[in-house]
Amino acid sequence: TNLVFTGLETTIFETMSRLANEHGAVNLGQGFPDVDGPEDVRRVAAEAFISGPNQYPPMLGLPELRQAVADSASRFYGLDVDWKSEVMVTSGATEALADCLLALMEPGDEVILIEPLYDCYLPMVRRTGGIPVRVRVTPPTWSLDLEALEKAFTENTKAILINNPMNPAGKVFTEAELARIAELCVEYDVFAICDEVYEHLLFDGVKHRPLMSFPGMRERTVRIGSAGKTFSFTGWKVGYVTGAAKLLDPIAKAHQYVTFTTPPGLQKAVAYGLQKDDSYFTGLAADLQAKRDFFAAGLEELGFGVLPCEGTYFLTCDVAPLGIKGTDVDICRRMVTEAGVAAVPVSAFYITDAPPNYVRFCFCKRDEVLSEALDRLRAWL
Ligand code: PMP
Numbered sequence: 171t172n173l174v175f176t177g178l179e180t181t182i183f184e185t186m187s188r189l190a191n192e193h194g195a196v197n198l199g200q201g202f203p204d205v206d207g208p209e210d211v212r213r214v215a216a217e218a219f220i221s222g223p224n225q226y227p228p229m230l231g232l233p234e235l236r237q238a239v240a241d242s243a244s245r246f247y248g249l250d251v252d253w254k255s256e257v258m259v260t261s262g263a264t265e266a267l268a269d270c271l272l273a274l275m276e277p278g279d280e281v282i283l284i285e286p287l288y289d290c291y292l293p294m295v296r297r298t299g300g301i302p303v304r305v306r307v308t309p310p311t312w313s314l315d316l317e318a319l320e321k322a323f324t325e326n327t328k329a330i331l332i333n334n335p336m337n338p339a340g341k342v343f344t345e346a347e348l349a350r351i352a353e354l355c356v357e358y359d360v361f362a363i364c365d366e367v368y369e370h371l372l373f374d375g376v377k378h379r380p381l382m383s384f385p386g387m388r389e390r391t392v393r394i395g396s397a398g399k400t401f402s403f404t405g406w407k408v409g410y411v412t413g414a415a416k417l418l419d420p421i422a423k424a425h426q427y428v429t430f431t432t433p434p435g436l437q438k439a440v441a442y443g444l445q446k447d448d449s450y451f452t453g454l455a456a457d458l459q460a461k462r463d464f465f466a467a468g469l470e471e472l473g474f475g476v477l478p479c480e481g482t483y484f485l486t487c488d489v490a491p492l493g494i495k496g497t498d499v500d501i502c503r504r505m506v507t508e509a510g511v512a513a514v515p516v517s518a519f520y521i522t523d524a525p526p527n528y529v530r531f532c533f534c535k536r537d538e539v540l541s542e543a544l545d546r547l548r549a550w551l
């Protein structure tokens with residue numbers, strides 16, 4: 171039969187969320203906040219859904235959102251972006267990633283991926299015929315292996331896909347790491363796809379620095395953002411891509427055939443949201459930082475080896491000190507079924523040869539939910 175499909179697998183987020191539901195577990199697996207984002211932003215969306223427009227908006231996105239994305243690039247990073255030719259709206263960062271790969275890759279092109287990697291990168295790269303070449307950031311510090319990075323760049327390298335701030339590691343790439351990546355991109359004439367969905371979720375005064383802002387990178391970088399993360403509306407699936415017109419142009423052609431557009435009411439609301447004053451953005455990060463601190467302290471007390479986390483929704487932990495037999499997958503399975511707490515095994519973010527002793531907890535939850543998870547883990551351990 172021809173009807174055999176083996177190319178794509180169920181994602182770890184789907185698997186763990188299903189198990190969490192089945193077992194009535196506190197779901198700290200899949201990354202989503204349990205409190206919705208700003209009410210005024212939701213009101214703008216609600217109003218737009220009532221008064222319209224409700225038909226296909228422009229293929230590249232509503233001008234007001236594209237302008238807001240360009241203005242944010244200037245406001246937060248001093249990047250000068252032409253909203254007309256250099257910004258496109260997508261249905262989530264996931265669509266943006268798919269568009270970029272569909273447009274920019276040819277079968278046989280090598281793409282550098284940094285492990286641990288976000289789950290959709292590998293299947294997307296493979297399905298577009300790209301050849302993944304991996305480099306790692308290594309726990310417990312999650313620092314980038316620069317020697318391996320240099321070796322990964324060859325004549326055949328077409329692109330590097332980098333997620334900064336990084337899921338699941340909670341890592342923010344250092345200035346030196348980014349500078350080296352940029353130098354290599356320029357030297358080997360490689361372009362960069364930068365998944366920066368967590369750009370506003372940084373802690374301890376760490377500042378986000380887009381790879382696009384490094385010397386020689388403006389013309390060879392596409393930068394992806396997500397309103398899901400910036401406004402705590404992960405279900406909205408509104409993303410945006412920024413890049414030089416000669417890169418954005420083919421990406422927009424791919425977008426035509428993937429979704430063509432994104433709901434206009436949501437675009438209007440996100441355009442409004444991006445114009446919020448700085449206190450919104452710093453407040454969002456400060457709230458998350460407090461949650462990280464609370465949950466990290468609780469986990470440490472229980473004996474988890476909590477790794478540093480400078481941004482994102484996620485804390486990674488070494489489970490070896492707990493002395494439980496089995497891999498991260500076994501432990502996550504037991505945690506969800508026996509303790510009633512869902513986490514994600516970090517090995518799911520590796521192509522092969524993953525370290526077997528790290529798990530990821532999502533901490534963007536109400537304090538009482540985090541407390542409940544800690545209580546359940548305490549009772550279980
Ligand atoms: N990239 C990373 C690193 C993510 O963690 C996520 C998680 N949602 C996405 C992309 C997808 O973003 P969106 O929901 O906007 O498609």
Ligand code: GLN
Nearest residue numbers: 183184199200201202337
């Ligand atoms: N980005 C979310 C996470 O890392 C998951 C999104 C999804 O389920 N595809 O947990």
